Amino acid sequence: MTDVAFYDFVRGPLLRFALFVFFLGIAYRFFRVLFLGLPPDYAKPKGNPYLMAVKKIVIKPTMGWTFNEIFSRRAINFIGGFLFHLGFIGLTFFVPAHALLWKEITGIPFPVLPNIVSDILAYAALGSLIALTMHRALNPVLKLLTGKDEYFANFLIAMILFTGLLATRWAGGGSYIWLLSLHMFLADLLILYIPFSRLSHFVYYFLSVGFMGWNAGKRGVSF
Amino acid sequence: MAVLSKEEIGQEEVEKFYQFCKKSIDMEVASYLEACVRCGICAEACLFYMGENVSGRIDPTLTPAYKADLLREIYKENYTLLGRLKKLFGFGVKIKPEELKEQARLAFYTCTNCDRCTKACPMGIDTPRLVSIVRGALTHAGLTPKDLADATNLSVEKGSPLGVDTQTFLQRLEFISDEYEVNIPIDRKPSEYLYIPSSIELMKFPSSVASAAKVLNRAGVSWSMSTVAHEATNFGLFAQSREVTREMLRRVLQGAKDLGVKYIIAPECGHAYQSMRFIAPNVFPEEWDFEVLNIVELIDRMLTEGRLRLKGKVLKETATLHDSCQIGRRGGVLREPRRILKELAEDFRDSVLIPEHNICCGGGGGVLVIGDADYYRQKAFISKMTLFDKTKARTVVCYCANCMLALTKSSQELKRDYRFVSMVELVAEALEEET
Ligand code: SF4
Ligand code: SF4
Numbered sequence: 001m002t003d004v005a006f007y008d009f010v011r012g013p014l015l016r017f018a019l020f021v022f023f024l025g026i027a028y029r030f031f032r033v034l035f036l037g038l039p040p041d042y043a044k045p046k047g048n049p050y051l052m053a054v055k056k057i058v059i060k061p062t063m064g065w066t067f068n069e070i071f072s073r074r075a076i077n078f079i080g081g082f083l084f085h086l087g088f089i090g091l092t093f094f095v096p097a098h099a100l101l102w103k104e105i106t107g108i109p110f111p112v113l114p115n116i117v118s119d120i121l122a123y124a125a126l127g128s129l130i131a132l133t134m135h136r137a138l139n140p141v142l143k144l145l146t147g148k149d150e151y152f153a154n155f156l157i158a159m160i161l162f163t164g165l166l167a168t169r170w171a172g173g174g175s176y177i178w179l180l181s182l183h184m185f186l187a188d189l190l191i192l193y194i195p196f197s198r199l200s201h202f203v204y205y206f207l208s209v210g211f212m213g214w215n216a217g218k219r220g221v222s223f
Numbered sequence: 224m225a226v227l228s229k230e231e232i233g234q235e236e237v238e239k240f241y242q243f244c245k246k247s248i249d250m251e252v253a254s255y256l257e258a259c260v261r262c263g264i265c266a267e268a269c270l271f272y273m274g275e276n277v278s279g280r281i282d283p284t285l286t287p288a289y290k291a292d293l294l295r296e297i298y299k300e301n302y303t304l305l306g307r308l309k310k311l312f313g314f315g316v317k318i319k320p321e322e323l324k325e326q327a328r329l330a331f332y333t334c335t336n337c338d339r340c341t342k343a344c345p346m347g348i349d350t351p352r353l354v355s356i357v358r359g360a361l362t363h364a365g366l367t368p369k370d371l372a373d374a375t376n377l378s379v380e381k382g383s384p385l386g387v388d389t390q391t392f393l394q395r396l397e398f399i400s401d402e403y404e405v406n407i408p409i410d411r412k413p414s415e416y417l418y419i420p421s422s423i424e425l426m427k428f429p430s431s432v433a434s435a436a437k438v439l440n441r442a443g444v445s446w447s448m449s450t451v452a453h454e455a456t457n458f459g460l461f462a463q464s465r466e467v468t469r470e471m472l473r474r475v476l477q478g479a480k481d482l483g484v485k486y487i488i489a490p491e492c493g494h495a496y497q498s499m500r501f502i503a504p505n506v507f508p509e510e511w512d513f514e515v516l517n518i519v520e521l522i523d524r525m526l527t528e529g530r531l532r533l534k535g536k537v538l539k540e541t542a543t544l545h546d547s548c549q550i551g552r553r554g555g556v557l558r559e560p561r562r563i564l565k566e567l568a569e570d571f572r573d574s575v576l577i578p579e580h581n582i583c584c585g586g587g588g589g590v591l592v593i594g595d596a597d598y599y600r601q602k603a604f605i606s607k608m609t610l611f612d613k614t615k616a617r618t619v620v621c622y623c624a625n626c627m628l629a630l631t632k633s634s635q636e637l638k639r640d641y642r643f644v645s646m647v648e649l650v651a652e653a654l655e656e657e658t
Pocket of ligand 2 (some may be wrong): 268270286296337338339341354583
C-alpha cells in the first residue's frame with residue numbers, strides 16, 4: 001500500500017507543512033519590507049496619491065497594450081504572461097479537484113470551473129510557459145536577466161501542469177494514483193519554494209505598483 | 224562640498240559605494256528591488272536600448288532592470304535572510320574596482336532618469352529612483368564623471384554650472400533688456416512672483432528669458448528676478464549629491480525669502496522644476512512655504528483666467544511637441560503645454576497617444592554635459608527621431624532649455640534639419656501681435 005501511503009502523505013501532512021511555510025515565509029518577506037519604513041514627504045501632492053495607488057493596483061495588469069510599440073515587440077511577454085497567470089490562478093483554485101481540496105482545508109466552498117474551461121486554461125498555461133521559457137533562453141536581454149531561479153521555477157510549474165494533465169487526461173488507468181501523487185508532490189515543492197524565490201513577486205506587486213500609483217498621484221500624472 | 228572625480232579606484236571607494244547603497248534602502252526602494260520579475264519589458268521602453276537596437280546592435284546591459292542589479296545584490300545580502308546566509312558563508316557580493324566604472328557607465332551615461340521604463344514595467348518599478356541611488360553612491364565614493372563633477376562644482380563656487388556669477392548675471396540681464404526691449408525687474412521688494420531662469424537660457428537661449436519677462440509683464444503680476452536666487456538648475460540632482468542639492472536650494476530659498484514672494488516660477492528647465500517643486504519642501508520642511516509653478520503651468524493658468532490673451536496662431540508649419548520628462552512625466556505638467564500649443568500652432572500633431580509615453584531628449588539628467596556619454600546620447604536621439612518622423616513635423620516645440628540644447632546638438636551631429644523652438648518664446652510672439 002505504499003502508493004496510498006504516499007498519496008496520503010503528499011495530500012495531508014506535506015501539503016499542510018508546505019502551506020505553513022508558505023504563509024510564514026510570505027508574511028515574513030512582506031513585513032520585512034514594510035518595516036523598513038518611509039521618510040516623510042512634505043511636498044504638496046498635485047493629485048490624489050492614495051486613490052491613484054489603488055487604481056494602479058487594480059488596472060495595471062490590463063494596461064500593457066497602451067504602449068503599443070512595446071506591446072508589438074513583446075507580444076509574447078504580454079500575451080503569454082497574461083494567459084499563464086490566468087491559467088495558473090484559475091487552475092490552482094477553481095478546477096473541481098482543487099476546489100474540493102481547498103474546501104477541505106479552509107472550509108470555504110470554492111466555485112468550480114467547467115471541465116472544458118479548465119482544459120483550455122491548462123493547455124494555455126502550459127503552452128505559454130513553454131513559449132516564455134524559450135523566449136528567456138533566446139532573447140539577449142532576457143538571457144542577461146535570467147538566473148537559475150527562473151528556469152527552476154518554470155520547470156517545476158511545467159512539470160506540475162504536465163503531470164496534472166497526464167493524470168487526468170492522458171494516462172489514467174493503473175498509474176493514476178502515482179501520477180496524481182507525483183503531481184501533488186511537485187505542487188507541495190512549489191508551495192514550499194515560492195517564499196524563497198522570485199515567485200513571491202505577487203506580494204510585492206501590491207507594494208511596487210502601489211508606490212508607482214502613489215507617485216503618479218503625487219505628481220498629478222494619470223498614467 | 225566639492226564633488227570629486229577620482230581616476231584611481233581602490234578598496235576605499237568600493238567600501239563607500241557599498242555603504243551608501245546599503246543606507247539608501249527604505250520600504251519603497253526595497254519593494255522595487257524585490258518586485259522585479261526579470262521580464263525585460265523595460266528594455267523596450269528605454270531610449271538608450273531602443274536607439275542601439277534600431278541601429279542594429281543589441282546591448283542588453285542597457286536594460287533598465289540591469290542598471291540596478293548591483294544595488295539589488297547589496298540589498299539582498301544586507302536585508303534578506305538568504306542573502307545574509309550567503310554572505311556568512313563567503314558567497315557575498317565582491318565588487319571589483321572596474322565594476323564601479325561599469326556602474327558609472329550605466330547610471331551616468333545611459334540613464335536620463337526619464338521614467339519611461341517605470342510606466343512600461345508591469346511591476347511599476349521606478350528604475351530612475353534606483354539609478355539615482357547608484358549615482359549617489361558613486362558620487363559619495365568620489366567617482367562622479369569628470370565633466371559633470373566640474374559643472375557641479377562650478378555651480379557651487381560661482382552660482383551656476385556655466386560659471387555665471389552675480390556680475391555676469393546682471394550683465395546678461397542688461398543685455399537681454401536692451402536687445403529684446405523688455406523691462407526686467409531685479410531684486411524688487413516686495414514681489415509676489417520670483418522668476419528664476421536657468422543659466423542655459425541666460426547664456427544660450429537669451430530670448431527665452433526675454434520672452435518669460437514679456438509674458439510676466441503682460442500678465443500684470445508683481446514679479447522680480449533675484450541676484451541671490453539666480454540659478455534654477457540644480458546639478459546636485461544630476462550628481463545626486465545631497466549637499467550640493469541643498470546648497471543650490473538654499474540660495475533659492477534665501478532669494479525668495481528676501482523678496483517676500485508667494486510664488487516661485489521655475490523656468491523652462493526640467494530639473495529646476497523637479498528640485499523646487501518636489502524636493503525643496505523636504506530639504507527645508509519648516510521654511511519652504513512657496514507655491515512653485517513651472518512657467519508653462521503659469522501661462523496656462525493665466526490663459527484660462529483670461530489674464531493673458533493670444534492673438535492668432537503664430538506657428539504656421541506642422542509642429543510637434545517634445546515633453547520634458549522632469550516637468551511632464553515626473554512633474555505632472557503635460558496637459559498644459561498641449562492646451563497652449565493648440566492655441567499657438569495651426570497644425571499641431573502629437574507624437575504620442577498618451578502624453579506620459581513621450582520619449583526623452585537623451586541629454587537629461589546630466590548626460591548632455593558628460594562628453595564620454597555622447598555616443599549614447601546620439602543613439603538615444605535616434606529613438607526620439609522615430610517619434611518626430613512619425614508626425615512628419617520638422618518643427619519641434621520644447622519647454623525645457625536643456626532638452627532644446629541636447630536635441631539641437633544631437634540633431635546637428637546626426638545631420639538632421641529639425642527646428643527646435645521654445646514654447647514660452649512662441650507665447651511671447653503671439654502676445655506681441657496683440658498690440
Ligand atoms: S520591466 Fe520591470 S519587472 Fe520587468 S525586468 Fe524591467 S524592471 Fe524588472
Ligand atoms: S529612466 Fe529612462 S533612460 Fe533611465 S533606464 Fe528608464 S527608460 Fe532608460
